Amino acid sequence: MTAHVGVRRMVLADICPGLDDSLIVGVIIGSQSAKIVTMKKDLSQRGVWNFTLRDSEEDFANVAVWGSPTYIENCAEQFHIGDVVSVTKARITLRVTGGSEDNFRPTVSSPFQLTLTEGSSEIQHHYLPDAQHFQSLIHVPTKQSSDITPLRDISSSGDLMQGNYVNILVAVQNVQRVRQLKLQDGRQIECREIVVFDRTSHGLSVQLWDKEIIYQASQWKPRETILFIADIILKWSGYRNASSPTVNSKTIITVDPQTEDAECLRAYARAAPLQPSAIIDYLTSNITDASSIRNVLSVRTVLSRGWADVKNSVSEDEQQFTALVYAVVTHLDLHHDNVVQLKCASCNKVTSVENSCSNLDCPVEQGSETFVPRRMFNIRIDLSDHTGTLKGCRLTAETAETVLGCTVLEFGSMSDQQKDILKWNFLMERCAARILVLKASHERRQPYISLISCSIADTSEVAAKIPIL
Numbered sequence: 032m033t034a035h036v037g038v039r040r041m042v043l044a045d046i047c048p049g050l051d052d053s054l055i056v057g058v059i060i061g062s063q064s065a066k067i068v069t070m071k072k073d074l075s076q077r078g079v080w081n082f083t084l085r086d087s088e089e090d091f092a093n094v095a096v097w098g099s100p101t102y103i104e105n106c107a108e109q110f111h112i113g114d115v116v117s118v119t120k121a122r123i124t125l126r127v128t129g130g131s132e133d134n135f136r137p138t139v140s141s142p143f144q145l146t147l148t149e150g151s152s153e154i155q156h157h158y159l160p161d162a163q164h165f166q167s168l169i170h171v172p173t174k175q176s177s178d179i180t181p182l183r184d185i186s187s188s189g190d191l192m193q194g195n196y197v198n199i200l201v202a203v204q205n206v207q208r209v210r211q212l213k214l215q216d217g218r219q220i221e222c223r224e225i226v227v228f229d230r231t232s233h234g235l236s237v238q239l240w241d242k243e244i245i246y247q248a249s250q251w252k253p254r255e256t257i258l259f260i261a262d263i264i265l266k267w268s269g270y271r272n273a274s275s276p277t278v279n280s281k282t283i284i285t286v287d288p289q290t291e292d293a294e295c296l297r298a299y300a301r302a303a304p305l306q307p308s309a310i311i312d313y314l315t316s317n318i319t320d321a322s323s324i325r326n327v328l329s330v331r332t333v334l335s336r337g338w339a340d341v342k343n344s345v346s347e348d349e350q351q352f353t354a355l356v357y358a359v360v361t362h363l364d365l366h367h368d369n370v371v372q373l374k375c376a377s378c379n380k381v382t383s384v385e386n387s388c389s390n391l392d393c394p395v396e397q398g399s400e401t402f403v404p405r406r407m408f409n410i411r412i413d414l415s416d417h418t419g420t421l422k423g424c425r426l427t428a429e430t431a432e433t434v435l436g437c438t439v440l441e442f443g444s445m446s447d448q449q450k451d452i453l454k455w456n457f458l459m460e461r462c463a464a465r466i467l468v469l470k471a472s473h474e475r476r477q478p479y480i481s482l483i484s485c486s487i488a489d490t491s492e493v494a495a496k497i498p499i500l
Contacts, residue, residue, distance in 0.1 A: 037052060038052050038053065038054045038119055038120060039054065040054045040055075040056070041053045042055065042086050043055060043086050043087070043090040043141050044087065044089070044090050046123050046141075046143055047143070048125060048143070049123070053119075053120070053121065054117055054118070055084070055118045055121070055145075056115065056116070057084040057085050057091075057115070057116065057118070057165055058084070058085055058086075058113065058114070058115050058168050059082050059083065059084060059112050059114050060083050060084070060085045060169055060173070060285070061082060061112065061137050061282075062080075062107070062112050062241075063080070063081045063082065063241060063243070063280050064107065064241055064242050065078055065080045065106070065107035066078065066079050066080075067100050077097060077098070077099065078097070078098055078099060078101075078103025079097050079103060080095075080107045081095050081136065083137050083139060083283065084116070084118065084145070085168050085169075086168075087168070091139050092139050092143060092144060093126070093139055093145070094145040095144065095146050095147070096152075096154065097146065097147070097148050097149065098148065098149025098150075099149060110154065110156075111243060111246075112169070112247060114156060115157045115158075115162040115165045115166055116154055116157055117153075117156075118145060118147065118153075119152060119153040119154070119155075120147075120152045121145035121152055122145070122148070122152070123143050123144075123145060124143065124144055124146065125142060125143060125144075126139075126144045128142075134281070135279075135280045135281060136280065136281065137261075137262065137282070138174075139173075169285070170285065170286070170287055170288055170289045171285065172259040172261065172285045172290065173283050173285065174198045174261045176200070176290055178198050179292075180198060180199055181229060182227070182229050182231055183232050185199075185235065185265060185274050185276065186232055186273065186274070187349075188274055189273075189274070190267045192265045193266065193274065194266075195264070196263065196264050196265075198261050198262065199227075199229070199259075199260050200229065200259050200260075200293060200296060201235075201257070201258050201296075202227060202229065202256070202299075202300035202303075203226075203252065203254070203256040203258065204225075204226040204234055204253055204254070204305055205225065205253055206225050206248050207225065207226075208223070209223050209245060210223065210224075220240070221240075221245055222245070223239040223245045223248055224236050224237070225239065225248055227258065228303070228305065229296060230299055230303075233303075233305055233310055234305065235276065236276075237275075237277070237278065238275060238277040240279070241279075241280070244282075244284065247284075254301050254303075255297070255300070256286065256287060257287050257288060257296055257297050258284055258285070259285040259288040259293065260276075260278070260282060260283075260285075261282065261284075262282050262283065263282050264276070264277050264281070264282075265277075302377070307475050307479045308425070308479065309379060310469060310479075311425065311469045311480075312425075312481065314467055314469070315427075315428075315430065315467050315481045315483055318353075318467065318483055321465045321483045321484040322484075324353045324355050324465045324483065326353070327356070327496050327498060328354040328355070328356060328498065329356070329419075329497075329499075330356060330358060330414065330415065330419040330421050331418035332354075332418075332498070332500070333356060333466070333468060334419060336352060336468070336470070337468050337471060338470070338478065339470065349470075350470050350472065351468060352467075353467050353483070354468065356416070356464045357461060357463055357464075357492075357493045357496065357497045358414035358415055358416045358421070358461065358462065358464055359415050359416065359459060359461050359462070360412055360414060360457045360458050360459065360460055360462055361414070361415040361420065361459070362411075362412060363410070363412045363413075363454050363457055364410075364454075365410070365453060365454045369409055370409060370410055370442075371406055371408060371443065372406070372407055372409040374404070374405045375393060375404065376402075376404070377393055377400045377403070378390050378393040378395070380393065382404070385404060386402060386404075388402055406443075407427060407428045407431075408426065408431030408432065408435070408439060410426040410427065411423045411424065411425065412424050412457075412482070414466075421466075423480075424464075424480045424482055425479070426485070427481070430482060434457075434485045437453070461488050462485050462486060462488055463484075463485070463487075463489075463492070463493075464482055464485045465482070465483045465485070466480050466482055467480070467481045467483055469481075
């Protein structure tokens with residue numbers, strides 16, 4: 032770093048207005064895109080770049096850099112989130128809390144703001160040995176863990192929380208490609224969407240519009256990267272008919288925060304069921320007493336409820352329901368190649384090879400666990416009554432073994448004739464089928480239905496309980 036004459040090194044906790052000879056070292060924890068503005072006084076153009084500087088766990092402040100458009104654009108290109116920098120001869124002023132400018136800047140702990148001006152102030156990369164200490168501060172959240180909003184609350188709020196700022200702790204599920212959009216004034220802008228989840232929700236889309244964050248997101252890994260997002264604004268999406276969290280100029284994202292809550296979420300994220308098939312299999316496996324399901328529904332009612340919330344945002348609990356259906360098994364194929372699937376015991380993903388997992392995010396592929404294959408039933412059946420047909424109902428894993436009365440190993444040793452006999456034990460028979468339904472939503476284009484139990488129904492029971500509609 033260049034030697035500075037006539038300046039004194041200070042920390043953010045000790046600054047005050049009038050100390051214009053300070054040198055402050057810290058790490059950039061937030062950065063906004065450079066802006067070019069036309070000055071009212073002489074119609075000249077000036078550039079401004081805003082970032083947030085931190086030099087301890089408790090102290091962080093907003094910094095504005097002013098200069099010629101070329102100088103400002105160069106600064107925004109040269110300095111990024113995570114860079115340790117020295118700020119020299121900044122003008123220190125009292126921050127106006129609640130002012131119009133404060134509404135568009137990150138919430139900070141310092142009562143002051145710093146202003147750098149081209150020609151009289153300076154910002155440089157800081158490469159001295161203490162830089163590593165400052166680097167560690169990027170993993171410290173700017174808000175308390177007690178002030179986190181579960182994704183479930185956002186999903187179920189409808190438009191009631193529109194315009195609110197919230198803090199969320201989430202795992203990355205998916206990072207989508209960058210899209211180019213053309214504004215009405217002809218300008219081209221970039222945007223990116225990521226899908227995040229926590230223990231209360233299997234997926235929520237977050238919109239990214241800032242160039243710096245869009246670039247940073249390309250380094251985030253599904254199921255591994257944890258984000259503490261402070262002050263993300265909730266906007267109403269007419270396209271999704273739901274609240275859409277959006278990162279804006281007030282938002283600070285802490286990547287892989289070093290907190291106990293974040294580590295617990297990371298452990299959950301590595302094995303959490305996220306795809307509809309995995310979710311419904313997980314929910315089905317947690318139902319221990321199928322006989323407790325006594326609410327009798329017709330096929331028509333099941334389908335109606337399954338599609339009811341496709342355009343609405345509902346809580347996680349409202350996205351599923353169980354039912355007892357008296358229906359005829361109209362399709363059951365036990366000769367299909369995929370009747371038995373090979374799955375990895377670590378991540379529960381289907382694999383086509385006997386000795387390794389094909390999921391790159393699996394702990395097996397990352398070398399932390401040993402591959403253990405599991406052979407499981409993966410059967411689809413159709414259930415029909417006088418009101419309609421439930422197509423492609425899932426009959427899997429231990430439930431399938433119970434219904435069929437044989438294990439996967441025993442099934443594998445059966446002849447085609449024996450499989451036919453097994454099939455005709457159910458085909459065209461009226462059964463009492465207890466099912467779990469995962470409703471269709473904006474992300475799930477159709478309902479998912481899984482059998483919890485299925486047995487031949489008693490005729491008198493059917494006559495007494497089967498619904499008319």
